[in-house]
Amino acid sequence: MSQWKNITKGFVRENPVFVLFLGLCPTLGTTGSAINGIGMGLATTFVLVMSNGAISLFARFIPDKVRIPSYIVIIASFVTIVDLLMKAYANTPGPNGEPSLYDNLGLFIPLIVVNCIVLGRAEAFASKNSVFASLIDGLAIGLGFTFALFLLGSVREILGSGSIFNQKFIEGDGMLVFVLAPGAFLALGYLIAIMHIVKKRYTNS
Amino acid sequence: MEYILIIIGAVFVNNILLSQFLGICPFIGVSNKVDTAMGMAGAVTFVMVIATIVTYILQQYVLEPLGIGFMQTVSYILVIASLVQLVEIILKKVSPSLYQALGIFLPLITTNCAILGVALLTFQKEFNLLEGVVYAFANAIGFGLALVTFSGIREQLELADIPKGMKGVPIAFIIAGILAMAFMGFANIV
Numbered sequence: 001m002s003q004w005k006n007i008t009k010g011f012v013r014e015n016p017v018f019v020l021f022l023g024l025c026p027t028l029g030t031t032g033s034a035i036n037g038i039g040m041g042l043a044t045t046f047v048l049v050m051s052n053g054a055i056s057l058f059a060r061f062i063p064d065k066v067r068i069p070s071y072i073v074i075i076a077s078f079v080t081i082v083d084l085l086m087k088a089y090a091n092t093p094g095p096n097g098e099p100s101l102y103d104n105l106g107l108f109i110p111l112i113v114v115n116c117i118v119l120g121r122a123e124a125f126a127s128k129n130s131v132f133a134s135l136i137d138g139l140a141i142g143l144g145f146t147f148a149l150f151l152l153g154s155v156r157e158i159l160g161s162g163s164i165f166n167q168k169f170i171e172g173d174g175m176l177v178f179v180l181a182p183g184a185f186l187a188l189g190y191l192i193a194i195m196h197i198v199k200k201r202y203t204n205s
Numbered sequence: 206m207e208y209i210l211i212i213i214g215a216v217f218v219n220n221i222l223l224s225q226f227l228g229i230c231p232f233i234g235v236s237n238k239v240d241t242a243m244g245m246a247g248a249v250t251f252v253m254v255i256a257t258i259v260t261y262i263l264q265q266y267v268l269e270p271l272g273i274g275f276m277q278t279v280s281y282i283l284v285i286a287s288l289v290q291l292v293e294i295i296l297k298k299v300s301p302s303l304y305q306a307l308g309i310f311l312p313l314i315t316t317n318c319a320i321l322g323v324a325l326l327t328f329q330k331e332f333n334l335l336e337g338v339v340y341a342f343a344n345a346i347g348f349g350l351a352l353v354t355f356s357g358i359r360e361q362l363e364l365a366d367i368p369k370g371m372k373g374v375p376i377a378f379i380i381a382g383i384l385a386m387a388f389m390g391f392a393n394i395v
Binding site for chain 1: 224225227228229233275283286287318321326329371374375376377378381383385386389
């Protein structure tokens with residue numbers, strides 16, 4: 001039961017995006033569509049789970065002074081693995097010549113290494129807890145992040161291009177501004193405001 | 206002429222904060238006061254230019270000859286992290302006043318994705334060293350411009366009457382969105 005509570009914490013209570021405001025660069029940069037959001041979220045989740053596990057395994061042997069650089073190297077190795085994996089398996093263009101998932105995420109895949117969520121969990125959780133608990137924690141926070149990216153991605157896709165998962169449901173274009181850069185800020189601002197209200201109701205009752 | 210295009214492109218058209226979304230954490234985190242925003246912008250300019258030079262040399266003379274391009278992410282971030290430490294130590298000795306001014310922002314810069322982002326973009330765009338330096342400097346100026354403008358607006362906002370749920374971070378994002386819209390006016394000028 002306690003593990004279940006650990007898994008659900010990432011969605012609302014400790015959601016990295018809506019509550020802690022971490023990892024905002026990929027949140028804004030890769031959520032032009034729901035699929036891109038999920039892709040980015042899952043890539044980050046993989047890095048989070050693996051690096052959390054590895055760091056909790058090695059934390060005992062790493063001297064305190066070189067702790068941060070060591071964590072960064074461990075994280076960077078897993079980021080390189082994800083980068084190479086996605087280059088190999090998520091790099092096929094769509095049927096109408098749309099860019100592949102790997103191309104869409106582009107620069108933001110190597111940038112997972114400087115995502116504050118990953119280093120933050122390593123420092124705050126994985127270095128002090130058991131391997132199993134760290135794996136669960138990585139999974140929980142990663143899924144919460146994926147959930148936030150999916151939510152923002154679908155809001156922007158529905159409003160911006162009138163489609164969801166590339167299935168169009170209106171004629172013509174939507175409000176194009178939501179797919180462009182300003183829409184990312186606007187949509188996230190309103191989503192955070194809504195999350196604040198939801199959280200307040202949740203804690204009051 | 207080419208350099209002017211790079212500068213205008215990086216400062217206005219593809220502003221690093223408002224259209225490329227790199228370095229959003231300090232953008233939201235340290236933008237409450239104009240003074241701190243300027244300090245952050247200064248520190249970022251300093252580190253971004255040096256990091257671009259060092260990673261360029263690393264790429265050209267170490268990674269490429271050895272054929273280990275896949276080590277790019279790992280080696281770049283290590284170089285940047287140690288560079289930040291080095292800059293901190295040197296500044297402390299050489300210019301204590303500048304160190305005082307930038308002090309608290311320097312360690313924060315290691316996890317600023319704008320630095321690694323610009324280093325990677327310089328490689329992707331296949332710039333030579335001089336173009337890379339100009340590009341990094343222009344991006345830093347663009348970062349400073351957006352950050353200082355944004356913090357100026359946020360200072361004024363302290364006094365405004367904002368709906369309860371929108372206070373703090375949400376309204377900051379809305380402002381950033383409107384600012385990004387303003388910067389969209391520069392689209393297609395180069």
